[in-house]
Amino acid sequence: MAKYLFALLGSLATLGALGTIFLPNPVHAALALIVALVATAGVYVVLSAPFVAVLQVAVYAGAIMVLFLFVVMLLNVQGRAGKRTVWMGLGVLGGGLMMVQILHLVRMLRMPSASVTVPGFGSPQAVSEFLFAKYAIPFELISVLLLVAIVGAVLLGRKEAPSGR
Numbered sequence: 001m002a003k004y005l006f007a008l009l010g011s012l013a014t015l016g017a018l019g020t021i022f023l024p025n026p027v028h029a030a031l032a033l034i035v036a037l038v039a040t041a042g043v044y045v046v047l048s049a050p051f052v053a054v055l056q057v058a059v060y061a062g063a064i065m066v067l068f069l070f071v072v073m074l075l076n077v078q079g080r081a082g083k084r085t086v087w088m089g090l091g092v093l094g095g096g097l098m099m100v101q102i103l104h105l106v107r108m109l110r111m112p113s114a115s116v117t118v119p120g121f122g123s124p125q126a127v128s129e130f131l132f133a134k135y136a137i138p139f140e141l142i143s144v145l146l147l148v149a150i151v152g153a154v155l156l157g158r159k160e161a162p163s164g165r
Contacts (some may be wrong), residue, residue: 006046013039030068037061049122052118064146070153 016036023029037060045052120126131139 002046003154009039009042009046012036013043021088030065034065037065044122046123051124051127052122055127057136065079 013036015031019032041053041056
């Protein structure tokens with residue numbers, strides 16, 4: 001049963017990711033990304049990592065996507081054609097190559113079933129050891145990067161005051 005649920009959630013995550021790439025409306029694309037992130041959280045639950053699943057929903061589908069939608073609405077971004085088809089073609093080509101590599105690796109490794117996990121996988125202790133001990137500096141650098149992105153979005157979306165005094 002777990003492998004069928006895993007396949008269903010993986011397919012839903014893939015469809016959400018494809019919607020993120022191919023939907024012309026930026027708000028719809030951001031909503032498709034939320035679907036992909038929530039489906040990924042479901043995959044974590046199937047892999048017996050509920051804490052990581054909660055973090056996935058709270059951090060990515062919650063906070064980060066609210067920021068993305070805020071920036072999209074703040075900047076009033078419209079879907080644009082033109083060079084977009086070239087970039088979509090390159091993205092599809094790159095994604096296809098990556099999928100071939102992943103399938104090759106799965107065949108080589110002969111992965112165990114989803115029910116076999118490492119003890120402590122996805123537990124708060126394991127996540128905190130990686131996040132705040134081993135990867136503390138990258139974690140802080142990413143938080144500064146997000147802060148700079150928010151400030152940049154606000155500055156780009158700011159309306160200039162009329163200078164007719």
